[in-house]
Amino acid sequence: MDGFWPRPRVVVSACLGFAAVRYSGELIPDRLVAALREHVDFVPICPEVEIGLGxxxxxxxxxxxGGGLRMLQPLTGEDLTERMEVFSRGFLSSLGEVEGFILKNRSPSCALKDAKVYAHADQGGAVARGPGLFARAVEEVFPLLPKEDEGRLTSARIRGHFLMRIFALARLRRVDDLPGLMDFHARYKLLLHAHHQAATKALGRLLAEAKGKPFGQVRQAYEEGFLRATRTLFRLPAMADALLHAFGYFKRGLSPKEKAHFLDLLAGFREERVPFEAPLALLQSWAKRFGEEYLEAQALFEPYPRALMDLKSS
Known part of the structure; x- marks a missing residue:
């Protein structure tokens, strides 16, 4: 990939390093959010403050x-449901183009999956978990966009998947003609292959049949297909197949020992004994050694800015 990375625009819970707006008055420093500031344009928001809570x-x-899920404040007896829903709809409808969301986990407004749900406002323990009211609106308005909470992003694999998607989407949205879109597809071919082979072929057909069609419509259809294809984490066998496909470019130039070494690494990766970086680094070094420009350009080797690839899991 070239060294230029467009800056994704990402909505973030303001308490994650931007403002002391937690219900307790805390600001929560977050290492990933801090690292991303040099590479991402953040839109900080605290829905609870925005609806007038102190x-x-x-x-x-x-x-x-009986009337559904409500957001209640036990101490005051207030029902905040409508205020939160009205704010969420208004904010999201006026937000403009964004590439993703990083939201606070366990929050009754921002949690994507793990907000506590109670049977009573002022007594008893939680009976379920689910999305907060603001996060639920985010999912309804932007169902395909990358969304994660700061807790899950401490996992290297989940973090890498999220970063790949927001930076790919930012790059994709700056493509302004069909040749550029074809180049984007070529660069992301192996990554797409590792996520969803059938969707990769469908995107290829979309581009093959795109000549003469309005480019805006083609790019929108491609964007939706790309986001659907990459929505879930890659499976190890599918990624191993993608790596094996790349290995095929070097078979004639490698010694028997080199081939055997790579295939042993690949088997270890499939069985979760060897980290992904081991066969990947070997393929990248061979791409440079043999001058395979198609492989050198693959997003698989640098799916987001290199400075962010050194982040460690907490």
Whole structure:
């Protein structure tokens, strides 16, 4: 990949290093968010502050009632559901183009999956977990966009997947003609192959049949297909197949020992005994050694800025 990376625009919970807006009055430093500031344009937001709640503030709860899920504040007795829903719709409709979301886990407004849900506003333990009200609106308005919470992003694999998608989307949205879109597809071919082979072929057909069609429509259809194809983490066998495909470019130039070494690494990767970086680094070194420009350009080797590839899991 070339050294230029467009800056994704990412909505982030403001408490993650931007403002002391947690219900307790805390600011929560987050290592990944801090590292991303040099590479990402953040849009910080605290939905609870935006609907008029103070800092610090009495806690709010998601409560399951006969009328559905409600956001209640036990100390004041207030039902904040409508205020949060109105704010969420208004904010998201005026947001403009964004590439992703990093939201606070366990929050009754921002949690993507793990907000506590109660049967009663002021007593008893949680009976379920689910999305917060703001996060639920995010999913409804932007179902395909990358979204993660700061807790899950401590996993190297989840973090890499999220970063790959937001930076790929930012790059894709700056493509302004069909040749550029074909070049993008070529660069992401192996990564797409590792995520969803059938979708990769469908995207190839889309581009093959795109001549004469309005480019804006083609790019929109490609974007949706790309996001669907990469929505879930790659499976190890599919990634191993993609690496094996790349290995095929070097078979004639490698010694028997080199071939055997790579295939042993690949088997170890499939069985989770060898880290992904081991066969990947070997392929990248061979791409440079044999001057395979197609492989050298693959996003598989640098799916997001290199400075972010050195982040460690906590």
């Amino acid at each position: 800092v610090p503030r009495p806690t709010v709860r998601l409560v399951r009632t």
